[in-house]
Amino acid sequence: MKSILTDFYTLQSHEKAENGSITANIILNKDHDIFKGHFPGNPVTPGVCMMQIVKELTEEFTGSKLFLKSASNVKFMAIINPVETPELKLQLDITESEGEIKVKNTTSFGETIALKMSVNYNK
Numbered sequence: 001m002k003s004i005l006t007d008f009y010t011l012q013s014h015e016k017a018e019n020g021s022i023t024a025n026i027i028l029n030k031d032h033d034i035f036k037g038h039f040p041g042n043p044v045t046p047g048v049c050m051m052q053i054v055k056e057l058t059e060e061f062t063g064s065k066l067f068l069k070s071a072s073n074v075k076f077m078a079i080i081n082p083v084e085t086p087e088l089k090l091q092l093d094i095t096e097s098e099g100e101i102k103v104k105n106t107t108s109f110g111e112t113i114a115l116k117m118s119v120n121y122n123k
Helices: 047-062
Strands: 009-016 022-028 067-076 087-097 100-109 112-122
Touching (some): 047 067, 047 087, 047 112
Antiparallel strands (some): 009 022
């Protein structure tokens, strides 16, 4: 599936646990045009881009084209600077039922949790 965030990040690796949760390791492209405007000289990863990464990774891991239905408990807890902390770990707990996919996500760098959210997608 084609990413709307072309060249924004690279999936380095992923691992599926026995309980079905997936840990994905990505690297942000600090030179992407998005960071030239958000913000010049002090790049910050936009929250909406992080939400899109979760959607794209979930699509890749489930093999389904998804549409955001709802998001709850979206908490941005730390600034993600692509120069200082380009390597991110995304924990995705994915459950599927009746044409709907639910994802609980925690995104972190090092020991710092940057994002927590729960999202529901329709297939």
